[in-house]
Amino acid sequence: MSSPHSVPAPRRARTILLFFALLFGALILQSASAAPAQADEVGTEYDFYFAGNVKYDSEPLEDVNITVEGNGYKADVDTDAEGKWKIGVPEKGTYTVTLDEETLPEGVIVAEGSASVESEIALTNSKIVNYFLGEGVRETTSFFDQFVERTVNGLNFGLLLALAAVGASLVFGTTGLSNFAHGEMVTFGAVMALMFTNLQLPLWAALPAAVVMSGVFGYVLDTGLWRPLRRKGIGIVQVMIVSIGLSLLIRYVYLYFIGGGTYQLPGAGEAGINLFGSVTLSITDMISMATSAVVLLAMAWWLVRTRTGKATRAISDNPSLAAASGIDVDRVVRIVWILAGALAGLAGILWAYFRPGIKWDMGTQILLLVFGAIVLGGLGTAFGALLGSLIVGLLVELSTLWIPSDIKYVGALVVLIGVLLVKPQGLLGRKERIG
Amino acid sequence: MDWEAILSNTASWLISPETIAYALAALGLAVHFGYGGLLNFGMAGFMALGAYGYAISILTFGLPWWAGILVGCLASVVFAFILGIPTLRLRADYLAIVTIAAAEIVRLLFTTQVFDAVTNSADGLGNYHEGFRAANPFPEGTYGFGPWTYNANGWWVRIFGIGLLIIAALLVWLLMRSPWGRVLKGIREDEDAVRALGKNVFAYKMQALIIGGIFGALGGVVFALPSAVVPSVYVTSLTFFIWTILLLGGAATVFGPILGAVIFWVIMGFLSNVLPAMASSGLLPFMSTTQAATLRFIFVGLALMLIVIFRPQGILGNKKELTFVKQ
Helix, strand or coil, X not given: CCCCCCCCHHHHHHHHHHHHHHHHCCHHHHHCCCCCCCCCEECCCCCEEEEEECEECCEECCCCEEEEEECCEEEEEECCCCCEEEEEECCCEEEEEEECHHHCCCCEEEEECCCEEXXXXXXXXXXXXXXXXXXXXXXXXXXXXXXXXXXXXXXXXXXXXXXXXXXXXXXXHHHCCCCCCHHHHHHHHHHHHHHHHHCCCCHHHHHHHHHHHHHHHHHHHHHHHHHHHHHHCCCHHHHHHHHHHHHHHHHHHHHHHHCCCXXXXXXXXXXXXXXXXXXXXXXXXHXXXXXXXXXXXXXXXXXXXXXXXXXXHHHHHCHHHHHHCCCCHHHHHHHHHHHHHXXXXXXXXXXXXXXXXXXXXXXXXXXXXXXXXXXXXXXXXXXXXXXXXXXXXXXXXXHHHCCCHHHHHHHHHHHHHHHHXXXXXXXXXXXXXXX | CCHHHHHHHHHHHHHCHHHHHHHHHHHHHHHHHHHCCCCCCCHHHHHHHHHHHHHHHHHCCCCCHHHHHHHHHHHHHHHHHHHHHHHXXXXXXXXXXXXXXXXXHHHHXXXXXXXXXXXXXXXXXXXXXXXHHHCCCCCCCEEEECCEEEEHHHHXXXXXXXXXXXXXXXXXXXXXXXXXXXXXXXXXXXHHHHHHCCCCHHHHHHHHHHHHHHHHHHHHHHXXXXXXXXXXXXXXXHHHHHHHHHHHHCXXXXXXXHHHHHHHHHHHHHHHHHHHXXXXXXXXXXXXXXXXXXXXXXXXXXXXXXXXXXXXXXXXXXXXXXXXCCC
8 A cells, every 4th residue: 555645644634724723713623633644545534525446347446546625625545455545524515536547557547527526525424436447548738738838837936936036136145145034034925915815905905015014024134133243243154044043933933823724815726717728827827927027127127227226236246345435335235135025025925826825934945946046047146046046947847847746846956056066156147266 | 730740751851862863963063064164054964864774774675774874874975975076165155055955855855756665755764673673782671760761672772872972972072183173173264274284175074074974864863763764854944953953052062062952952842841831721821832832943043043143152162263254
C-alpha cells in the first residue's frame, strides 16, 4: 500500500478545522485531533464519506489516485490492493470526485462519463462513486496549449515576484542588507487585505488600503529598527541575522493571530475565461498582471526620471560619494523602505490570489525565489531584479511540463546556484571583484 | 497549574536527544561561522542528509547502523563540496543565499513524490531502529531518577549522543588551538592578510565547511535515532534555531553551542508546558492554548534579534574576539 498524495493528512485536517472555526466562530473545534494518515482511507474523523471500488475487467486496480474537492475541503487517497477507497468529508453537500487517469495502468481510461464527477451527499451519510473503465487512449491537452498556458501563468507569477524583488533589491542596493524579513513584508499585505475585507470594506477600498498599510509598515520598520541599527554602526552580517530574527518574530505573530489555516480573499479561484485552445485566464489573473505591469513601469519611470529615483541609484552605486555630493541618504533610504513595503504588500495580495489563499508562512515560501531572482539579475540592480523575476517565474511554471509540480521550485534554486558558478555578478550586474 | 509536572517536563529537556542533536549541529556551525566566518544558512540540509543517509542506508540497502552513520557523514561531505566549490571564493552573503537555497533543495527532494519508494515522501521514514537497539549495552528495564527516568533504549540514545558530542567538542577544542585553527581564525578576521602569508584560503575554508558539516550530519543522526525522519522538520526555521543557539552561547567558543542548546531547549520546554497551562487556567486572558504555545516562537525571534544587537559575542564569548567582522 502506498501513502496519500500531496499535503500530509494532519496539516490538511488542521486547515479545514481552522476554516470552520472562522466560518462558525466555533473555536472549540480546534481542539479536535487530526486523524492519522491511512493508506486508503482519509478523513475518518468525519461523519460523511465518499467511497468506491476501482475495477477493470473485474480485476481490482491498486494505487489509483482519487481526489474529493469542494466546500473548501480537499483530500485524496490511493486505492488499496482490493481497489477500494474511502474519503471522509466534514459536511453534506456537493463535491467533485476526480479519478486521476495518469495513475491508471497503460491503455485504461474512464470509458463512460468523465473522470471528474459532481456528487452530492444529501439524505444519507455516504455516497458510493464508481467509474466505468475501458480500453482507450487518453485525450490530453496538446503540448502547445500547455506550453502557452504555463507561459502565461509564469509571466503572472514572475510579475508578482518582481514587485517583491525590486523592493528587496533597492533595499539591498541602498543599505547593503539582505533582508530575510522581506517574505514577512509580503505576507503583511495579504494579512492586511484579509483584515480589511473582514471589516466589510469593499474590495476596491480594502486592497489599496492594505498596500498603504504595507508602506506604513516599511516606514515603521525603518524608523523603529533599521535606522537605529545603522546609527549604531552595526555590521551588515549582524543586521542580516537581526532580519532573520525579525522574520521569525513576525511570522509567528501572524500564526498567533490568524492560526495555521488558509483564508481566501473575495474573488479568488473564480472560473477562467477561455481565450483560445485550452488556454483559460480568470479576470483576477488579468487584473493582477496588468496591475503588476503598470506598477513596475511606474517604478522604472521613478528610478530613471525623478530626482529621488536618481538619488537612489546614486546611493546604490557609491554611498559615500552620493552623501558627499549632497544627497540626504537617510531620507532616500526611508523612501526606499516605504516603497519596498508597499511593493511587497501588493505582491502579497497578488500572491494570495495566485496561490490561492492567505497563510501565515506564505511570504517565506517565495522568499528564496525572490532572492534567486535578485542574484540572477545582479545584486542591487533594480532592473536586474525585474528581469531575474520574470525568468524565475517562467522557469518555475514551465518546468512543470517536464518535472513533477512538487519539485518545481528546485529548478529555480538550482539555476540560482548555477548562475553563481558561471556569472556571479548576475545578468545585469557590473563586473567587479566580489571575492 | 501542576507545577511538579511542568518542572519535571522541563528538566527532562536537559539531556533530551533533541538537545544533544541541536548542540552537535550548533558546534558544527561554530566551526563554520564562529571560527571560520562562513555564513552557512543551510545547516538544516546537512542535518537532513545525516538523518536520511542513516535511515535510507539501513532501510533500502540493509547496511548495519554504524555504516548508516558513516553514509550520513559522507553525504554531508559531498554536500559541502557542492556548496563550497562555487561559493567559497565569493563574498560572504553569496554563501548565505546559496546554502539556504541548497538546504531547501535537499528538503524538497526528500519531500517529493518522485522518490517515494526510497524516501516515503512527506510521511518520512521510521522503523530503522533494530540494529542500533541490538547494539545496546545497557540492561533491559526502566531506570534513572526523577525526571530522568528512561528505558534501556532511551539511555542508549542519550549516552551515545552525549559521547558523540564530547568527542566533537574535544576535536573542536584541539583543532582551534592548533596552527590550523589559528589560520582559520585569521581568515575570519582578514582573509587578504592570510592570503598574503601564502596560505590557501580556499582549502582552509573548504576543510572547515566539511568538518562543521559532518557535525551537522551527526546532529541529524542523533535527531533521527530515537524516533523517525520527517522532511518537514528540516525547514529553514531549523537552521535559524541553530543560529539562535550558537549566538546565544557564543559563536567562537567550544562550550557555547552546548550551553546554548541546553538553555534553548530547557526554556522552550518550560514555555511549551507553562504557557498553555497558564492560558487554560485563565492567567493569560484573550488567548487560546494554541496561541499561548505559539508565543514561545515569537520569543525565539525576539531573543535572536536582541542577542545579535546587544551581546553579539554570546554568553561565553570574548568581546575581543570579533565574530562579526565588519565588511
